[in-house]
Amino acid sequence: MRRACFYTASITLAIASTALAEEKITYADHARAVLENKCFSCHNPDKKKGDLDLTSYASTMVGGGGGSIVDPGNPAGSKLITSITKKEEPYMPPEGSPLPAKDIELLQKWIAGGVLDTASSIAKKSTKPKVDLNVASGTGKPAGPIARPENVLLEPVIVTPRTTAV
DSSP states (O other), X not given: OHHHHHHHHHHHHHHHHHXXXXXXXXXXXXXXXXXXXXXXXXXXXXXXXXXXXXXXXXXXXXXXXXXXXOOTTOGGGOHHHHHHTTSSSSOSSSXXXXXXXXXXXXXXXXXXXXXXXXXXXXXXXXXXXXXXXXXXXXXXXXXXXXXXXXXXXXXXXXXXXXXTOO
């Protein structure tokens, strides 16, 4: 009997701990509060700096004048993260103290989790290809001579109306 109670208690504890570990980061419960502290003063329906409104989930997903600011599942490729970590311009916030590391981490988890609106939402997937097209070598130019066909004249052919013209 004791063994059964201990077994049941340990299963309940294991389920509770995994439920806490898998807590979904959502816009409504987590991300909106972070954005409200620093971003809503400029990126709201009235001001819309950069044509960006962050006050609602739908307007955040639309993005601004430069396009989408979040890439679901790819925090490193999201304009929101690169701007607030000051890796890419425009740096946000432009004035005052930057976002705390815990807030940046929360936004990264939200994007990595599929930019959920609420806990019952379905995670979105990235629409961008997963191929890196950056050139790894120095100049990106191939070595060797310029590629051109063998029998092409490099000077134009001049045709005159008279054959005796010099």
